[in-house]
Amino acid sequence: MSDSISVLDDAAAVAEINHGRQPALTGCPWHDVNEMLQSVGLRPTRQRMALGWLLFGKGARHLTAEMLYEEATLAKVPVSLATVYNTLNQLTDSGLLRQVSVDGTKTYFDTNVTSHHHYYLENNHELVDIPDQNLVLTKMPEVPEGFEISRIDMVVRLRKKR
Template sequence: MQIPEIDEMTIARLRKAGLRPTRQRRELAHLLFSECTEAMTAESLHTFAQRHGVKVSLATVYGTLHSFCDAGLVREVSIDSRRYFDTNPDNHQYFYFEDERRLVGVSQADAGIKVMPPLPEGRKISRVDVVVRLRRD
């Protein structure tokens, strides 16, 4: 496959997040925000990038994803000691397909937790992850 054409919106998104648009960041951001339809692990993004002709090491993919997390561009969700990176950083729900190890965001706004339990004193909610685990009958 051909290396993707990087659009100006991808570069602007990186700059707005305070990130220098290096080649690796531009290429991985383009794939994440334009080509991916679900949350990905670093390993699956690395494989996806290689299939698209992007030459990047797995260590660079990890580093890039963590810099994207720190900048608020992606959200990290841990399930069964696997880390998934989602391009929707807002609080929302997920379906986790256990047999496929896939994490898919659910955009239905009225799903999820309706009432939160009382919070311990001195604490506030930093984020809410609701994961619905699915398996075949």
């Protein structure tokens, strides 16, 4: 039995994930997830397809591996937390996700891979896009010889006033 899902398997895969019930998930169409994975050279396994369906079907969002694992569990998608981590890292390495670290202890995965910055809401442990596209850094440090800046991530931490 093959690990990959074709467009013709969409209905069967949805039924399998939901055990014959009405689909409880909302997500990106299976063929779109399939095309996204194949466009970056990732094989569209059932687990990648299901996680991609959960990830990309709700617009731009920020998730931790634990949050995606919880969504997958609620949706009856049979994956381990290790598989979720591996898939998120593969999607990040392939450019389909952007990794944003907060405090070095919490890592979020952003489905919006365009250049932008974030607010981190400390009270809610939530990452939110900064809407101002005109945010500009006016002075950059000198880059050591042999290196170039690949990306700048700014996270502005917010907390409720006391």
